Amino acid sequence: GQQVMQIPQYQHVQEGEDFTTYCNSSTTLSNIQWYKQRPGGHPVFLIQLVKSGEVKKQKRLTFQFGEAKKNSSLHITATQTTDVGTYFCAVNTGNQFYFGTGTSLTVIP
Amino acid sequence: SAVISQKPSRDICQRGTSLTIQCQVDSQVTMMFWYRQQPGQSLTLIATANQGSEATYESGFVIDKFPISRPNLTFSTLTVSNMSPEDSSIYLCSVGVAGGSTDTQYFGPGTRLTVL
Numbered sequence: 245g246q247q248v249m250q251i252p253q254y255q256h257v258q259e260g261e262d263f264t265t266y267c268n269s270s271t272t273l274s275n276i277q278w279y280k281q282r283p284g285g286h287p288v289f290l291i292q293l294v295k296s297g298e299v300k301k302q303k304r305l306t307f308q309f310g311e312a313k314k315n316s317s318l319h320i321t322a323t324q325t326t327d328v329g330t331y332f333c334a335v336n337t338g339n340q341f342y343f344g345t346g347t348s349l350t351v352i353p
Numbered sequence: 354s355a356v357i358s359q360k361p362s363r364d365i366c367q368r369g370t371s372l373t374i375q376c377q378v379d380s381q382v383t384m385m386f387w388y389r390q391q392p393g394q395s396l397t398l399i400a401t402a403n404q405g406s407e408a409t410y411e412s413g414f415v416i417d418k419f420p421i422s423r424p425n426l427t428f429s430t431l432t433v434s435n436m437s438p439e440d441s442s443i444y445l446c447s448v449g450v451a452g453g454s455t456d457t458q459y460f461g462p463g464t465r466l467t468v469l
Contacts, residue, residue, distance in 0.1 A: 277458070286445060286460040287396065332395060336456050340411075341386065341449070343396040 248335055248344040256350045263320040265347035267333035275336055276316045278307055279343075282329040287343075290318075292336075323351045355380055355448050357461035365467045366436055373432045374464045376446030381426035384449030384456075387419070390463070391442045399444075402429040436468045 249268050257263050267276065275294045279287040291300055293309035293316060300307045306319045320327055328351050333344040356379040366372050376385070385402040400421055401409040408421035423429045433440050446461040 279458075286463050287458075289457045289459070292455045292457070334458070336449075336458075339384075339409075340398055340401060341447075341458050342398060343388075346395045348393075 248333060248342060250331075250333060250344040250347050252347055253345065254348045254350070256352060257323050259325060259351050259353050260322050263323050263327070263349055265318050265331050265333075265349075267316045267318075267344050269314050269335070272313050273316075273335055274313075274338075276309060277334045277336060277341070278316075278318055279332045279334060280329050281332065281346075285329075287332060320349075323349070325351050325353055327351055354457075355382060355450055355459040357446060357448060357459055359446055359461040359464050361464060362462065363465040363467075365469065368437050368468055370436055371432055371434045372436065372466060373430050374444055374446070376429045376431070376461055378427045378448055382448040382450060383426070385423060385429050386447045386449070386458075387421060387429070387431045388445040388447060389442045390445060396445065399431070402431075433466065436466075438468045441466055441468045 251266050277292045278290040280290055281287045291307050296313050297311045298309040304321045308317045318331055330346045330348045332346045335342045358377045360375045387399040388396040389399055390396045398411045399414045399419055402421050402423040404423045404426055418434050420432045443463045443465050445463045447458050450457050
């Protein structure tokens with residue numbers, strides 16, 4: 245299956261600080277998706293990026309797809325305790341979805 | 354969107370036994386998947402459940418260990434056979450829903466399996 249790495253694996257931030265997670269692939273991706281999984285919950289779809297260099301925003305979340313379509317990032321501005329969870333990138337190959345290794349975010353009040 | 358339910362939500366089983374997990378969707382969907390997620394880990398795709406034909410398994414997963422049924426477009430089952438403690442994990446059912454240029458994946462609440 246598709247290999248997608250994420251860094252960092254864990255991140256602890258003070259509430260109000262920014263947070264970024266990166267997703268990297270060795271191959272060119274047709275698209276990339278981002279999911280959030282709250283502790284004890286199941287993954288929830290956030291967004292899909294398709295175009296080279298694409299940037300999308302959802303309130304305090306900014307998603308970017310690299311120019312070469314091999315990497316992506318999720319940036320959260322001014323984190324809140326509600327942002328706690330694990331953020332996964334995922335690749336949709338058309339028939340299957342392959343998930344990255346995930347970044348676990350802890351927000352310290 | 355799609356609403357997915359799974360049964361059971363959790364179970365504790367003895368090694369050597371089998372458990373069948375059910376996944377029910379509130380609408381007809383073409384794409385249905387089964388994942389395994391061990392605590393603190395990412396999701397690993399087990400197989401794609403195909404309606405009317407045999408499931409498509411990912412590398413490392415075989416039909417004898419994880420038989421899957423997909424009798425219609427709203428229901429699937431995953432059986433974990435001859436269980437060992439290494440099978441302790443959360444098993445998640447998901448469906449893919451196409452909307453314009455985006456294929457969104459919706460997940461069920463998961464089944465937490467503990468094998469003693």
